[in-house]
Structures are given as C-alpha cells and as structure tokens.
Amino acid sequence: MTAAVQQEHPQQDRPTSRLRQLSAEVRTLEATLREGGGADKIERQHRQGKLTARERIARLCDAGTPFVEIGLLVAHDRYDGQAPAAGVVTGLAVVHGREVVVVANDATVKAGSWWPETIPKILRAQEVAMRCRIPIVYLVDSAGVNLPYQGGVFPGQYGAARIFQYNSIMRRHLRIPQLAAVMGPCVAGGAYLPALSDVIVMTKGTSFMGLGGANLVKGATGQTIDNETLGGAVTHTELSGVAHYAADDDPAAIEKLRELIDRLPPQREVATRAAADPAAAPETLYDVLPADHRMSYDMHHVLRAIVDDGALDEFQANLAKEIICADARIAGIPVGVIANQRGLIKGRAGEKPRFGGILYAESAEKVAYYIDRCDRQGIPLLFVQDVSGFMVGPEAEHEGIIRSGARFVEAMATARVPKIVLTVNHASGAGYYAMAGQGFDPDFIFSWPSGRMGVMEGESAVQAVHGPSIEKARRAGEPVPPEVQASIEEMRADYEHQLDARYAAARGFVDAIVHPEETRTVLTAALRAALQNPGPHLGAFVLPRGL
DSSP states (O other): OOSSBOOOOOOOOOOOOHHHHHHHHHHHHHHHHHTTTOHHHHHHHHHTTOOOHHHHHHHHSOTTOOOEEEOTTTTTTSGGGTOGGGGEEEEEEEETTEEEEEEEEOTTTGGGOBOTTHHHHHHHHHHHHHHHTOOEEEEEEEOOBOGGGGGGTSSSTTSTHHHHHHHHHIIIIIOOOEEEEEEEEEEGGGGHHHHTSSEEEEETTTOEEESSOHHHHHHHHOOOOOHHHHHOHHHHHHTSOOOSEEESSHHHHHHHHHHHHHTSOOOOOOOOOOOOOOSSOGGGGGGTSOSSTTSOOOHHHHHHTTSGGGOOEESSTTSSTTEEEEEEEETTEEEEEEEEOOSEEOOSTTSOOEETTEEOHHHHHHHHHHHHHHHHHTOOEEEEEEEOEEOOSHHHHHTTHHHHHHHHHHHHHHOOSOEEEEEEEEEEHHHHHHTTOGGGOOSEEEEOTTOEEESSOHHHHHHHHHHHHHHHHHHHTOOOOHHHHHHHHHHHHHHHHHHBHHHHHHTTSSSEEOOGGGHHHHHHHHHHHHTTSOSOOOSSOOOOTTO
16 A cells, blocks of 8 residues: 555545645555556466565565565656566565565566666665664565666666675674575576575576576577576575575475574564554544645644654753654654654744744754763654754854754764654755754655655745846836746746655655555554664664674
C-alpha cells in the first residue's frame, strides 16, 4: 500500500483533505511501481521456476511483520517509466524477531540489471546496515550492468565499486553478518557482492555465478560450455567451493536464509516499557493539516496521534513556543521529540508575536541544549519537520541568530544518538538543515505525502527573482509585462513540481513516503533497528577503535 509498509488499509468514506488526496495519488503510483516489469514479466519469472523479488521478501519476513521499504519511488520519473524502483527492492525486514536489511534484485525489470540509480539504492541499504549494526541479506537475480547506462553505473567515487568497499568493511571491520542467496544470474563484477558475503546459498538449475557467462567464454576463449556447468549451484558448492549451500528452489533457499539468521547471536535488547496506543487514532492525522499548506495548525495534535498515550513531557514548554522539545515514548521506546509549531505564537508581555515554523535565536538555543541533554542520556531524537527557515531582519541579527543557529546545527550534527526525521509539511531553507536534513546523515528520513522540500516556497522565489518588476508595474498602475508573467508562472509550476514529496523520493532525498496511519509502525521499526547500534551514530558508519 505504501512505499513504507506493505499492509492493506481500506479507505473509508471521508471528506477529501489535502493530505488524503495526496496520499491517494501516492498510493496509485506505489501500486504501479510494485508491479515491477508488469504481469507478463512476473509470469515469465514463474515459468522459470523462480519467485519475484517481492515474493521472496514476503517469505523471508516473519508473518505479520511490516516490511519497511526504502526507495520505492527512486527513478520513477525517469527512463519513461522503464525502471520501477530502479530494479531493486530494499528495506527493513524482521526475521525470527530480528531486524535485518534486505536487498533484492527485481528480475522483472530489465532482468534485474543495474541502472545508475540502482547503485545509490544498494549503497543506502548497506549504510542502514552499517549505521544500525544489523545483518544484511542479498537476494541476487541480476543480469549485471544495464549497458546503455554504464556511464552512470561503472565509474566514479560512488559507482558500483563502493558497494564492494562497503561489503569489505562490513566483513572485515564491522563484523556485520552478510548473507547472500544467488537465485538467478550473477555475473561479472556483480559476483563480488555475494563473494564478499559471509554465506552464499545458490538455487539448483536457476542460478549462475561467474565473471563471464557461457557466451562471453565462447567469444573470449573459444571454449563451449553451458552456464550450469560453468557456474551453477552444484559447480560452486561441490567443485569451486565459492558457494556454501545448494537449495532445490527459491522457497528452500529462503528457508535456509531464515535458518542461518536464526543461528546468529542474540541481538541487542532495546530498553522499552509497555507500549500504549496514542491518544488519537492515526487516521485522524489526515484532517490535522490545513487545506492550504501555508495555514496554521497545532503540531501537538500530530504528536499525540503518534506517541504512546499522546503523552508529551515538554522541555521548557513556555519558552520559545515556536519549537516543541518533549520527552515521549513510541511503542515503549524513549524518544526526544523536536517539532516545529505552526501559527502565530503569542510572545511574552511586551514582546512581538512570533511566526511558527520559523527558528529564532531563542528557539535555536533551546533546541541545542535539549539535543545535548538527550545525547548525554542516550535518548534517540525524532525531528518532526514543518520548518520554513531561520528568522531574518535586524532584530534577529542583533540577537545573534547566526551564532545561535550554528550552535543548533553543531549540537545536531555531533549528537551520537540515533536521529530520525519525519517531514510533515515544509522543509525549507537552513531550517531544514538544522532539523537534521539529509546532509547530516540521520539514521532514517521519512516524509508524509504532504512534505515539501526546497530552498524556499515558490512565491518566495518569485519575489526574490521578479519582485522588482512586480513592484515597478504596481507603482505604474500597469499589469506585469506578459514575458515577466510567463516567467513567473513557469517558476511557480517548477517549484510546485520540485517541492512535491514524490520528486524528493524519486531522487533518494527521503528514504520513503509514509502515509499518516503508518507513521507509528515505521518509526517503531526505525527506532528498533537504529538502537541495535549503541553508537556513535555519526556519518555512514564509524569504525571500532583499535583496528
């Protein structure tokens, strides 16, 4: 149903809100993307005696547990729609009660070949495993590089080679279990992905692993040989010793992987109390956000539908009310919540009101101190973004907004605890950065369908670029010149397109678009995974001392 959690939730008959309409549009797109290469390609996979990538993942997951998919919308608006999910399914799964990362080639999409966007998707999945110190499972069924696009796959610092670097670091230094099942072709450089794993399972009759297939061998050496003899499951488990287990078919291979995962040492216990339902039903979140994204609402209503009992123990509740800092629990897990309050915020006696969603010097100092406190106490941080930026103007500058903002950014960037981001509305300007934007390596970053990510809103951009022309026309009592008006309309349209959460998700700026009623489920899974690593949570990974 969503890019984040694959469960069915029937829609009820309700008035259409902005968020509900956007969610419906995203669901339609997600359903199409989950079909991969389409019904005929799925049927072809079945005729070959193989399951699809999503069918394999469903068998791998514990029954009744969510699969939190990462990057479903990546590349959906490129290649004329020929690369759904960039040909690879990645995400968080639960296997024998343990959080694991899954990377599964989708052979219904161009035989599972690697598009330019496939590489960052796999790298992101590996980074999740490294940041969280949880096992990673590779379900391999790929014809290799999509040759017409090899220029975006093969070279570069973040080309395919980095996948194998991450393989090696996980294997040698981080000791993160890596398990691979070769369930179709696995050729050329791609063969190093399973080869650098701890365990390799191959399926009899349907899998092949080799640096070159039979056709390439014939052309290069003149030798005639079939793929099964060259690099099939029996060859690699009984002759070369490259693989470790031969399974009769896909279900048997998946069951072997589950067995191997079950043998791993127990995972780290996550300290929790008994979970409690939120104070408001998750479905009520659809009606919290206003029809116009610029209008105000109470962020407390959002939070009370997410955290246990709706209970928020606010930190300095009556200071800098434009930012909410609160201790709470999600599924019994302690979390420090940092959220932007919207609307016009009443000031203290004799002070001007403040604009919600804007960060002032006082709010930046408040958050910085709160982050430091959570960091000292080992409490993970949840940033709920609806931020338009930092305050500007003489008063803000004279109060030291630059210094206070830098203090906020430094505290956030250097916090050693897990950081999880949820964008519910705006994510604009330097406020987006301070609220744990992607460049600061949060452990997970999610967005509601209503999320809007950009330097500024379209109207602000119009004023920044065309303000003088608009003002000149106003003073002259004349309409804006046609060519200027056309440029304004084009800019507005461009900004609306680029501010859309689907645009961000297509480029990997967020891990997933999450629908409101799934928010608690997704955040719980993210917290449980992130807390497997006691820290520090800094960057893509941190190597242990003393190597």
